[in-house]
Amino acid sequence: MSNNLLAGKRGIIFGALNENSIAWKVAQQAVQQGAKITLTNAPIALRMGEMNKLAAECNAEIIAADVTSMDDLKNLFEKSMEILGGKIDFVLHSVGMSINVRKGIHYTESNYDNMHKGFDISAMSLHRVLQTAYKMDAISEWGSVLTLSYIAAQRVFPDYNDMADAKSLLESITRSFGYHYGKFRKVRVNSISQSPTYTTAGSGVKGFDGFYNYANKMSPLGNATADQCAEYCISMFSDYTRMVTMQNLFHDGGFSFTGVDAEIIEAMGSK
Ligand SMILES: NC(=O)c1ccc[n+]([C@@H]2O[C@H](COP(=O)([O-])OP(=O)(O)OC[C@H]3O[C@@H](n4cnc5c(N)ncnc54)[C@H](O)[C@@H]3O)[C@@H](O)[C@H]2O)c1
Numbered sequence: 001m002s003n004n005l006l007a008g009k010r011g012i013i014f015g016a017l018n019e020n021s022i023a024w025k026v027a028q029q030a031v032q033q034g035a036k037i038t039l040t041n042a043p044i045a046l047r048m049g050e051m052n053k054l055a056a057e058c059n060a061e062i063i064a065a066d067v068t069s070m071d072d073l074k075n076l077f078e079k080s081m082e083i084l085g086g087k088i089d090f091v092l093h094s095v096g097m098s099i100n101v102r103k104g105i106h107y108t109e110s111n112y113d114n115m116h117k118g119f120d121i122s123a124m125s126l127h128r129v130l131q132t133a134y135k136m137d138a139i140s141e142w143g144s145v146l147t148l149s150y151i152a153a154q155r156v157f158p159d160y161n162d163m164a165d166a167k168s169l170l171e172s173i174t175r176s177f178g179y180h181y182g183k184f185r186k187v188r189v190n191s192i193s194q195s196p197t198y199t200t201a202g203s204g205v206k207g208f209d210g211f212y213n214y215a216n217k218m219s220p221l222g223n224a225t226a227d228q229c230a231e232y233c234i235s236m237f238s239d240y241t242r243m244v245t246m247q248n249l250f251h252d253g254g255f256s257f258t259g260v261d262a263e264i265i266e267a268m269g270s271k
Pocket residue numbers: 014015016017018020021022023041042045065066067068094095096097121148149150193194195196197198199200201202203
């Protein structure tokens with residue numbers, strides 16, 4: 001499906017680790033829709049080498065950047081504008097990591113160094129990216145910035161751990177910076193709250209299979225896939241969604257507004 005929705009646009013894609021990554025699919029689809037992109041990830045992720053395949057397929061350069069380093073981010077925007085030949089039209093921030101989740105530390109036992117690091121990588125990094133671009137005036141008028149969130153920002157999913165708090169902060173930064181960037185350059189900033197998806201970050205959450213299956217049952221349309229998420233991202237980068245900003249957009253097959261599913265009620269033994 002190619003309609004050249006992003007023809008002539010320049011983008012930066014954060015977070016494509018391997019072919020399961022949501023960002024991987026977004027990069028592929030953005031290029032199919034006519035965009036030119038650069039790819040970025042943490043230096044340690046680049047060492048795994050997987051991204052080279054994507055870079056070759058997308059004819060894209062890879063620029064290393066740790067999202068917690070302001071110097072790396074400045075370099076990323078400078079190089080991207082140089083390589084792509086002008087200001088940036090869209091940015092995908094598809095980054096998340098919690099050491100407490102990774103180490104299986106219970107929420108009530110959270111280690112605060114881990115929590116701090118997790119918030120910086122998963123939430124404050126969006127502020128860092130936006131502040132870098134804002135100061136450099138690196139994003140074109142009507143540009144579009146997207147980040148990825150999860151419904152644990154609004155409701156409790158116990159095993160999502162401190163990532164839930166990180167996502168709340170991320171959504172708040174989306175609104176707050178969205179206001180300022182909207183006033184400054186009509187740049188829009190939104191988060192997409194995606195269904196559980198089998199990726200490295202997703203399956204790191206304890207009990208992910210149960211999580212996935214439950215959401216799939218509770219969503220009238222079923223869980224949204226990574227490819228479908230990428231399609232939504234493309235529409236949000238396109239000129240068809242220019243008046244949407246500061247929103248948290250659920251892309252979850254209806255999960256967020258379903259109270260209960262009839263099959264689940266039946267399974268609970270109702271007559
Ligand atoms: N998979 C799901 O179920 C799901 C659901 C809703 C939202 N999300 C969100 O989608 C986003 C993308 O995750 P994904 O599921 O594609 O998994 P993923 O593991 O493929 O992507 C996470 C990315 O974050 C990058 N990253 C981690 N630390 C970094 C750092 N310091 N600097 C730069 N990059 C860093 C990783 O290298 C990786 O590329 C995350 O924000 C995640 O929370 C995922």
